[in-house]
Every structure is written in structure tokens, then in C-alpha cells.
Amino acid sequence: MNWKFPFATLFSLLLATMVQAAEIRLAVTTSFQNSGLSDVLLPQIKKDIGLDVQLIVVGTGQALKLGEAGDVDAILVHSRKAEEAFLKAGFGTHRREIMYNDFILIGPSSDPAQISEADTAVTALQKIAAAKAPFVSRGDDSGTHKKELSLWQAAGLDPATFGSWYRAAGAGMGATLNVASGMDAYVMADRASWLNFGNKGDLKLMFAGDPVLFNQYAFIPVNPQRHPHVKTALVAQLEDWLTGETAARLINGYKINGETLFTFNATKP
Amino acid sequence: MTHSILPLTLDGAIARVRGKTLVGPVDLQIGETGLTIVMGPNGSGKTTLLRLMHGLQRVSGGRVEWAVPDGMARGRQSYVFQSPIMMRRKVVDNIAYPLILHGVPRRQARSTAAEWAARFGLGDALDRPAPYLSGGEKQKLALARALIRQPEILFLDEPCANLDGRAIREIETILQQAQADGTRIVMATHDMGQARRLATDVVFMYGGKVHETAPAPDFFKQPTTAEARAFINGDIVE
Amino acid sequence: MNDIAQGTIDAFRLIFTLDPDLLEVVGLSLRVTVTAVLIASLIGLPLGAWLVINRFRFRRQTIAVLNALMGLPPVVVGLFVYMMLSRSGPFGVFGLLFTPTAMIIAQVIIITPLIASISHQTIRDLWAEYHDLLISLNTSRWQRITALLWDGRRALLTAMLAGFGRAIGEVGAIMIVGGNIDHSTRVLTTSIALETGKGNFAFAMGLGFVLITLAVTINLLMHSLSRTERASVW
Numbered sequence: 205m206n207w208k209f210p211f212a213t214l215f216s217l218l219l220a221t222m223v224q225a226a227e228i229r230l231a232v233t234t235s236f237q238n239s240g241l242s243d244v245l246l247p248q249i250k251k252d253i254g255l256d257v258q259l260i261v262v263g264t265g266q267a268l269k270l271g272e273a274g275d276v277d278a279i280l281v282h283s284r285k286a287e288e289a290f291l292k293a294g295f296g297t298h299r300r301e302i303m304y305n306d307f308i309l310i311g312p313s314s315d316p317a318q319i320s321e322a323d324t325a326v327t328a329l330q331k332i333a334a335a336k337a338p339f340v341s342r343g344d345d346s347g348t349h350k351k352e353l354s355l356w357q358a359a360g361l362d363p364a365t366f367g368s369w370y371r372a373a374g375a376g377m378g379a380t381l382n383v384a385s386g387m388d389a390y391v392m393a394d395r396a397s398w399l400n401f402g403n404k405g406d407l408k409l410m411f412a413g414d415p416v417l418f419n420q421y422a423f424i425p426v427n428p429q430r431h432p433h434v435k436t437a438l439v440a441q442l443e444d445w446l447t448g449e450t451a452a453r454l455i456n457g458y459k460i461n462g463e464t465l466f467t468f469n470a471t472k473p
Numbered sequence: 474m475t476h477s478i479l480p481l482t483l484d485g486a487i488a489r490v491r492g493k494t495l496v497g498p499v500d501l502q503i504g505e506t507g508l509t510i511v512m513g514p515n516g517s518g519k520t521t522l523l524r525l526m527h528g529l530q531r532v533s534g535g536r537v538e539w540a541v542p543d544g545m546a547r548g549r550q551s552y553v554f555q556s557p558i559m560m561r562r563k564v565v566d567n568i569a570y571p572l573i574l575h576g577v578p579r580r581q582a583r584s585t586a587a588e589w590a591a592r593f594g595l596g597d598a599l600d601r602p603a604p605y606l607s608g609g610e611k612q613k614l615a616l617a618r619a620l621i622r623q624p625e626i627l628f629l630d631e632p633c634a635n636l637d638g639r640a641i642r643e644i645e646t647i648l649q650q651a652q653a654d655g656t657r658i659v660m661a662t663h664d665m666g667q668a669r670r671l672a673t674d675v676v677f678m679y680g681g682k683v684h685e686t687a688p689a690p691d692f693f694k695q696p697t698t699a700e701a702r703a704f705i706n707g708d709i710v711e
Numbered sequence: 712m713n714d715i716a717q718g719t720i721d722a723f724r725l726i727f728t729l730d731p732d733l734l735e736v737v738g739l740s741l742r743v744t745v746t747a748v749l750i751a752s753l754i755g756l757p758l759g760a761w762l763v764i765n766r767f768r769f770r771r772q773t774i775a776v777l778n779a780l781m782g783l784p785p786v787v788v789g790l791f792v793y794m795m796l797s798r799s800g801p802f803g804v805f806g807l808l809f810t811p812t813a814m815i816i817a818q819v820i821i822i823t824p825l826i827a828s829i830s831h832q833t834i835r836d837l838w839a840e841y842h843d844l845l846i847s848l849n850t851s852r853w854q855r856i857t858a859l860l861w862d863g864r865r866a867l868l869t870a871m872l873a874g875f876g877r878a879i880g881e882v883g884a885i886m887i888v889g890g891n892i893d894h895s896t897r898v899l900t901t902s903i904a905l906e907t908g909k910g911n912f913a914f915a916m917g918l919g920f921v922l923i924t925l926a927v928t929i930n931l932l933m934h935s936l937s938r939t940e941r942a943s944v945w
Contacts, residue, residue, distance in 0.1 A: 431798060552843075
């Protein structure tokens with residue numbers, strides 16, 4: 205082997221990693237990515253405004269952290285309380301609502317806790333707790349996890365006191381669904397992830413439709429006063445596009461197995 | 474050439490390993506010319522004495538001194554080991570290696586090495602991997618590699634152990650030629666016949682000490698110590 | 712069972728149709744890992760040799776630490792590199808987080824101890840063989856290191872391939888520092904994690920077959936290349 209060869213290769217490889225186009229980084233939640241909607245939106249964004257949107261797919265907790273640290277240019281998440289705290293601390297410029305989908309409760313087809321007969325999400329959870337039926341929680345501080353916790357609270361229950369039937373997976377939506385599928389457990393998921401999920405096993409949709417389960421997505425640009433390197437102009441372009449007519453058409457028209465997943469609800473300023 | 478590195482003077486030199494004295498104290502001078510044969514029974518310290526002189530063995534006491542500062546003397550001596558150390562390279566690259574270490578350009582070093590290989594009867598083996606040579610070929614390679622830098626002094630530690638008659642003759646011819654070209658030679662051997670054929674003077678080792686030194690004719694005719702006499706007669710000397 | 716069969720079919724379909732997304736992902740996997748292996752070798756091989764020929768006070772301890780670092784948990788390395796490269800970390804100004812460069816850095820940290828440790832073991836044996844000769848020839852430290860590395864190159868290739876194997880199959884660290892961004896930092900392992908997350912086991916399995924095939928091919932290729940260079944095996 206010639207010594208010049210590895211050096212030359214090394215150099216060209218390093219150079220190749222440095223070439224960059226017009227692009228911004230957007231931290232999004234796993235549920236958004238798993239829905240498949242991004243595969244529809246991103247190519248259109250590239251076509252309309254020539255922007256490469258790089259998705260960093262993480263839980264809401266980490267997405268907010270990334271925004272705080274300035275490692276992304278904007279975030280698209282769904283956890284209102286956390287978002288407001290984020291804005292209050294000055295990490296973001298403003299919060300713009302884009303669309304919503306809904307959470308659903310999934311369980312084994314035998315429905316041991318009989319939650320399909322419940323009239324509200326809170327009663328459904330109370331039935332699960334009463335039956336001590338296996339339940340898998342995201343347990344990863346994500347928006348979905350926070351939503352689940354708020355529902356337990358509304359039900360007057362504290363997951364910290366639950367027995368071994370309550371399992372915190374500490375993982376993303378997909379991995380959590382895999383765990384639930386493997387254990388024949390109840391689980392709360394966003395509808396999009398569920399419809400796109402390929403390993404359903406014996407799991408079925410058991411409860412949906414309670415307005416408390418609506419899941420609002422909001423877009424928050426990272427504050428350039430804290431992180432001067434963020435691409436504010438490009439972020440503004442993206443925000444315009446996401447709240448515009450093309451986005452409305454694509455979002456409302458996105459279907460899996462004939463079911464609509466998202467409802468566009470951005471308002472013109 | 475500048476000032477000769479010889480004579481080499483050992484003054485009360487001791488080689489000690491983990492508290493055990495292997496050789497010494499030794500008082501000895503290696504003069505500027507000749508072919509010194511180091512003899513003695515197994516374990517008498519022949520190898521350690523050679524290593525001590527060459528600097529492979531740390532001097533634990535006394536002095537081992539060249540006529541020039543040690544740093545200057547280091548590069549002007551060579552050593553051939555009892556079992557030749559073959560680098561995992563072609564024959565030509567093995568022989569060229571000392572030149573390359575000295576900053577000779579690779580191409581030139583290899584062509585010089587090819588000449589030396591031919592002179593040592595390895596001309597056909599240039600591109601063969603050195604570790605696959607026969608025992609005699611390996612030792613010839615080791616000699617070529619030791620001599621290519623034209624050292625002032627060459628140490629050899631039983632270079633002909635385990636070789637057949639023909640290889641021994643070839644190697645002795647090489648050594649006599651080197652001696653005629655002015656290389657000082659110090660060689661340990663077991664082979665009485667070889668000692669008689671080559672030696673100008675003899676160092677007889679016994680129990681880690683220099684037991685007797687003498688010009689070769691005197692030593693073989695009239696050894697002064699009983700042990701040397703017994704050794705020459707082929708008796709078992711412990 | 713069905714997923715495994717379907718995975719095999721998917722793998723063949725992806726490979727034989729030269730799926731452009733697959734090629735991109737494979738290309739990045741190779742680019743990142745090969746670069747990391749080369750850098751780690753430039754550090755690890757001389758380091759291994761250096762540890763062999765030098766006697767210093769804490770040599771044993773250093774080698775023990777090096778061996779322990781072979782088992783460095785990738786997730787921890789990932790987290791560490793992440794915090795270093797984050798905009799609010801010490802090297803944030805370079806904007807390297809979520810780039811292939813960040814992935815290379817993480818992999819270099821993971822595999823350098825591995826390469827150094829294996830090369831140390833290999834070179835130790837060679838040094839035992841060469842010791843007297845190289846001392847006798849009055850070589851400098853650097854000359855000793857280069858002679859040992861050069862003559863041990865076939866065995867050292869194994870060290871590099873071990874590094875390659877660990878790096879190409881690594882997911883924890885590069886997921887964290889690369890972000891698994893489509894068309895930017897998505898590699899085979901993170902794709903597999905993603906597809907598994909979506910419950911697409913067959914497709915994930917297919918990618919897994921591609922990954923294994925790739926690793927085996929590279930190994931065979933390197934071994935045959937090093938053998939054609941010279942017919943003998945040392």
C-alpha cells in the first residue's frame with residue numbers, strides 16, 4: 205500500500221462532507237415523521253422554494269433541547285405547555301399553529317379492560333388501571349408521553365404508584381408500539397403512527413374521538429438573538445409555506461388507508 | 474575514514490540480569506586487526522560477552538569503551554545472530570534495509586543490495602520472501618545485511634550452528650574476504666575446526682569470565698589452563 | 712418467519728434494482744466508516760507500535776485502559792460528541808452537529824482504541840522477533856515503529872477490518888450525533904432502526920442483509936487485495 209493513497213482519500217472524503225446547499229434543520233417529533241406526511245411535504249418544499257429541510261426526528265423533550273442549544277433552526281412539536289415555557293424562556297421567537305391530528309388508545313382485540321365502551325378518554329384510562337391490564341407508556345418525555353401523563357392526572361391517578369402492569373418503554377412511538385404489540389398491551393399513540401405501523405399483531409384501535417385527545421402541532425423558530433447563526437430568513441420562508449395554501453391542500457388531503465390524518469388549522473396573521 | 478572506533482576496551486565489565494551475574498568482571502581489549510574467536514563451553518557467557526561489547530546487553534558494572542564516543546561507534550559495527558532474524562520482506566529489501574536506515578535513496582539502496590546479494594550467492598533469490606529461505610541462505614543474507622554498511626567491526630554469534638558443510642565453507646570464505654578487506658571480526662563458535670581455520674587469536678570463556686586469551690597458534694598448541702586444555706582435547710568441561 | 716423471508720426478497724430487490732435511496736445510504740455508510748477507519752488507523756496503528764517499543768512508568772496501566780476503552784459504550788460516546796459539537800458546546804462554532812463529519816468523529820473515538828489495542832498485540836509479537844536486529848542496526852524510535860508497522864501490515868489489516876466491522880454496524884452514537892437526516896446523515900444502521908421503529912420488519916431485515924453483505928464483501932475484498940500484492944502469507 206502506498207501512503208499517499210490513504211491521505212488523498214482521506215482529504216477528498218473530508219472535503220466531500222463540507223459541501224452544503226440551502227438547507228435548514230427542523231427538529232420534529234417521531235409521530236410527525238412516522239405519519240409519512242413529511243415524505244409528501246419535503247419534496248414539495250424543495251420544489252416550491254428550493255429549500256432542503258433536514259429533519260431531526262426526536263421526542264418533544266429533545267426537540268426543545270435542540271432548539272435551546274441552537275442546534276436546529278426551528279422546531280415542529282406538539283406539547284403546548286412545554287412550548288409556552290420554551291417561548292417564555294426566550295428560546296423561540298413565536299409559536300405558530302399549523303395543524304392537528306389526534307391521539308388514540310390501542311389495545312389487544314380481546315379488550316380485557318373493555319375501554320371500547322368508555323365515553324371519555326379519562327374513563328378509558330381508569331378502566332385500564334382498575335383492570336390492571338398491561339399498558340405501555342412512551343416514558344421518554346415526548347409530547348405524546350406528556351399528553352398521556354396529563355390524562356392520568358385528569359383521571360386522578362399517579363403512574364408512579366402503578367404496579368408492574370404499567371411499563372415505561374423509554375423509546376420513540378414506533379419502538380413503543382413494537383413493545384405493546386409484543387406484550388399485547390394497551391398503548392396511547394397518535395393516529396398517524398398507528399396507521400403507518402406495520403407490526404400491528406393482535407392490536408386494534410379501541411378508543412378515539414374525545415376532543416381532549418386532539419393533538420396540536422406548532423412551529424417555533426429558534427430565537428436568532430440567542431443563536432445568531434440560525435437561518436432566520438429561510439425559516440420565515442418555510443413558515444410562510446407551511447401556513448400557505450399548498451400546505452393546506454397537501455395536509456388535508458393526506459390519507460392512509462382512506463383515513464384523513466391531519467387537519468390544517470393555521471391562520472393568516 | 475575518520476578516527477577508527479577501535480580498539481574496544483573492556484575494563485571490569487559486568488553483565489548482570491535480575492541480580493545474577495552472567496558475565497564478568499571482564500578485562501579485555503579488542504585491537505584494530507585480526508579475527509578473534511570466542512570459545513568456551515555452553516553457558517560460559519560467549520553470547521553475553523558479544524552482546525555486551527555490541528551494546529545489546531546493558532553494562533551493569535565496569536566500562537565498555539570504544540576509541541570514539543559511544544554514539545559515533547554505534548553505527549559502525551554489525552552483529553550476526555545465531556538464528557538469523559529475517560524481516561518479513563523480500564531478500565533484496567532485507568539487505569537494503571541498513572542502507573535505507575542510513576538515508577540512502579530506496580532505488581540506490583536496492584541496486585547496491587542486489588550487488589551484495591549476488592556476491593553472497595543470493596542473486597537468484599532477490600524477490601523471494603526472506604523468511605522462506607533455507608538455513609544457509611538466511612545466514613548468508615544476515616551476513617550481507619551486516620556487511621553492506623561496511624562496518625569496522627563485525628560480531629558473529631555461532632553463525633554456522635545448524636548449517637551443513639557447504640554452507641559453512643561459503644560463509645567462512647565470506648568472512649575471510651571481509652577480514653582481508655579490513656573488517657575486524659569477533660566470532661563465537663563451538664566448532665574447533667572452524668576456530669583453527671579462522672582465528673588469529675582466541676578468547677576462552679569459562680564460568681562467565683575470560684579464562685584465557687592467546688594468539689591462535691599458541692592457544693591450540695599450548696593452552697595454559699587446564700580447562701582450555703580439556704576443551705581442546707574434546708573432554709567434557711562443565 | 713415470514714418477515715425474514717420477505718426481508719430476503721426485499722434485500723435482493725433493493726440490490727438488483729440499484730435503488731437510488733439505498734445506494735445513497737450505502738454510499739454514506741461507506742464514506743463515513745472508511746474515513747473513520749483511515750483516521751483511526753493513522754492514530755491507532757502508530758500508537759499500538761509506540762506502546763510496544765517504549766518503556767515508561769504507566770505503560771501497563773495505559774495498555775489496560777486502552778483495552779478497557781475497546782468496550783466503550785457507543786451511546787456514551789455519541790452523547791459526549793453531541794455535547795462537544797452542540798452549538799452551546801465548546802466546538803459549537805464549527806456547526807458540525809448533524810453532519811457526516813460528526814459521525815466520523817464519533818466513530819473515530821469508538822474504534823481507535825480497538826485498532827490500537829489489536830495492533831499493539833500484533834506488533835508485540837513482531838517486536839519480540841525483531842528486537843535484537845533493530846537495536847543492533849541502531850534504529851531510531853520512529854524507524855522501529857515504521858518497520859514494525861510495515862512488516863506487520865497483513866496482521867494490521869485485520870485490526871483495521873475489526874475497526875471497520877465495529878464502525879459500519881454502529882448505530883447508537885451516529886444516531887445521536889448524525890440525527891438520521893434523510894439524504895444527509897442517514898446510513899444503513901440508522902435506516903434499520905427507523906424502519907424497525909415503523910414496524911416495517913421485513914424492510915428493516917432487508918436493509919440488514921444489505922449491511923451484512925456489504926461487511927462481508929469488504930472483508931473478502933481487502934483480504935484478496937492484500938494477498939495478490941504478494942503470493943505468500945506471513
